[in-house]
Amino acid sequence: MTNELSTDMETTETYELDQHLPYRIAVISNILQLGRDIEIRKITDLGSRELRVLLNVGTYTPVSAAQIAFQTKLDSYTISRGVKALLNQGLIEKRALPNNKKEKLLYLTDKGQAVYTKVTASLTRRDEQFASFLTKKQRTELIKNLKKLEQQAVELLAQHAIAEQNEGIELSGDQKEIIRWFNKMD
Structure with missing residues (x-):
């Protein structure tokens, strides 16, 4: 049986994973994770999840957690964990809508705005270098x-x-x- 298996494997062409477009995009995404960038790490110790939420809140304020999940294509559980961490650190705040007390929108605090400004300045430099x-x-x-x-x-x-x-x-x-x-x- 082992001989039959190895014979089948020898005649089967290997898949060209490096030519698989979703794989190449995923590899680039893995390399560029915000938490891996030493320049970002010097600014903040936030993880990649929290950084994504912070960037979305800062960019799209006011924004709901559901909107962030849709924009980032991350699941709502991941977003809610990121929101909770940022709330606990005083980087964002929730505010109810005047006409709908149930729905809460997210805003940067002054402390969050300071981190957001530094992170986006770093991201701008990184973007320019990456695609130069x-x-x-x-x-x-x-x-x-x-x-x-x-x-x-x-x-x-x-x-x-x-x-x-x-x-x-x-x-x-x-x-x-x-x-x-x-x-x-x-």
């Missing part, structure tokens, strides 16, 4: 194509999840979230 070989036109096209790839990824995964759901298979929370993202894209 691109012309302005190439950068614009790349951003446009990355947005298209994001939409395509959500649509593809949502279609797979919907097909499973239509067959009566119970979906995980992640799969349900992907369907929600897809429905918001319309």
